[in-house]
Amino acid sequence: xxxxxxxNSIKGSLQTLQQQQAKSGLNLRGDIVTSQQRMEAYxxxxxxxxxSGDPVAMKKYLASAEREIEKLEKFLGR
Numbered sequence: 001x002x003x004x005x006x007x008n009s010i011k012g013s014l015q016t017l018q019q020q021q022a023k024s025g026l027n028l029r030g031d032i033v034t035s036q037q038r039m040e041a042y043x044x045x046x047x048x049x050x051x052s053g054d055p056v057a058m059k060k061y062l063a064s065a066e067r068e069i070e071k072l073e074k075f076l077g078r
Contacts, residue, residue, distance in 0.1 A: 003043065003062060003065055003069060004043070006069050006073070007040070007043060007065070007069060010036070010039070010069060010072045010073065010076065011036070013076050014028065014032070014036055014072070014076075017076075032072065032075055035068050035071050035072055035075075036068075036072060038064075038068045039065050039068035039069055039072065042061045042062070042064040042065035042068065043061070043062075043065045045057070045061040046058050046061035046065060049061060
């Protein structure tokens with residue numbers, strides 16, 4: 001799924017950024033960490049909805065995940 005690919009790319013980029021900032025004694029911005037957590041939660045909920053045969057809920061969670069992905073991609077300059 002394309003969203004999973006985008007989400008995995010974001011996770012890797014944020015992890016690298018977090019490691020770089022940690023070397024300087026800094027942390028990722030709180031809103032970015034929260035957005036990443038929401039993205040992951042929405043993707044998990046979408047998967048659960050798909051497995052339980054609830055396409056309406058799956059679509060809702062995927063749309064929510066995509067909004068978080070777009071925020072994170074903007075932050076990362078993509």
